Amino acid sequence: xxxxxxxxxxxxxxxxxxxxxxxxxxxxxxxxxxxxxxxxxxxxxxxxxxxxxxxxxxxxxxxxxxxxxxxxxxxxxxxxxxxxxxxxxxxxxxxxxxxxxxxxxxxxxxxxxxxxxxxxxxxxxxxxxxxxxxxxxxxxxxxxxxxxxxxxxxxxxxxxxxxxxxxxxxxxxxxxxxxxxxxxxxxxxxxxxxxxxxxxxxxxxxxxxxxxxxxxxxxxxxxxxxxxxxxxxxxxxxxxxxxxx
Numbered sequence: 166x167x168x169x170x171x172x173x174x175x176x177x178x179x180x181x182x183x184x185x186x187x188x189x190x191x192x193x194x195x196x197x198x199x200x201x202x203x204x205x206x207x208x209x210x211x212x213x214x215x216x217x218x219x220x221x222x223x224x225x226x227x228x229x230x231x232x233x234x235x236x237x238x239x240x241x242x243x244x245x246x247x248x249x250x251x252x253x254x255x256x257x258x259x260x261x262x263x264x265x266x267x268x269x270x271x272x273x274x275x276x277x278x279x280x281x282x283x284x285x286x287x288x289x290x291x292x293x294x295x296x297x298x299x300x301x302x303x304x305x306x307x308x309x310x311x312x313x314x315x316x317x318x319x320x321x322x323x324x325x326x327x328x329x330x331x332x333x334x335x336x337x338x339x340x341x342x343x344x345x346x347x348x349x350x351x352x353x354x355x356x357x358x359x360x361x362x363x364x365x366x367x368x369x370x371x372x373x374x375x376x377x378x379x380x381x382x383x384x385x386x387x388x389x390x391x392x393x394x395x396x397x398x399x400x401x402x403x404x405x406x407x408x409x410x
Contacts (some may be wrong), residue, residue, distance in 0.1 A: 191333035191362070195305045199325045200337055203298065210295035210344045210405055213335055213366075214288075216311065217301065218351040220320055221278040224374045230270050243380045271303055275310040280318040281373040283394030288320055290398055294405050295347075297322045298338065300331055332358030339363055347401055351377075353384035360386035367404065371397060 189197050205211065217223035224238070231237055231249060236258065239248040249266065250257050258266070288297055299322050303311045308326035315321055327334055331350070339346045348359050351372040359366055370387035372378040383390035389410065391397050404410050 193328035215350040271307040276313040287394035287398040330358040332362030336363040356384040
């Protein structure tokens with residue numbers, strides 16, 4: 166899929182006379198050119214979906230990666246820090262090690278992660294009714310690895326490799342949109358961020374891994390907690406077609 170360009174008539178300065186820098190408030194400098202390159206049709210619904218634990222089985226891949234390093238995930242809580250432990254002595258690795266470990270994971274395993282059941286079919290169906298953007302907090306230097314995984318799993322949709330919270334990016338993407346917008350993510354604080362900066366967007370909380378899902382209730386600032394891609398697809402289509410959830 167070739168990167169899309171913003172079409173004529175869709176530039177934000179034409180929609181709202183604001184200082185250019187203000188539009189990028191809270192958006193990381195590595196993310197700005199990525200969202201500028203997108204062509205968002207202001208008349209069509211927009212679905213903004215996370216990748217890990219929404220489109221890809223992140224925890225399945227991570228557990229395999231940890232095992233190859235003599236580590237395991239403890240499943241005590243939703244957090245990574247404190248739950249990644251050494252098989253030898255059951256001790257958690259230091260917080261400083263977690264960041265390096267995740268960087269190595271995205272470099273080595275990101276492109277080969279298994280797809281969540283129903284994700285590709287759900288997106289294919291929804292793409293007939295809405296635009297789709299993948300908003301993932303994969304480090305930008307590994308964005309091509311993520312794109313390779315999306316292509317390989319038949320989910321070749323535009324990707325934004327985000328840095329930081331997601332609310333400001335969602336605000337930017339939905340600026341001037343004359344149709345419904347939907348946000349799908351597994352992490353509660355991302356729903357809170359979108360609620361703060363783009364409250365008009367309908368927020369769907371979904372965690373693919375059942376073990377991880379059991380550790381966390383519905384995100385406080387989500388509108389709905391859903392449990393499968395067929396459920397997500399039906400929920401969004403029902404709203405697009407009837408205005409009801």
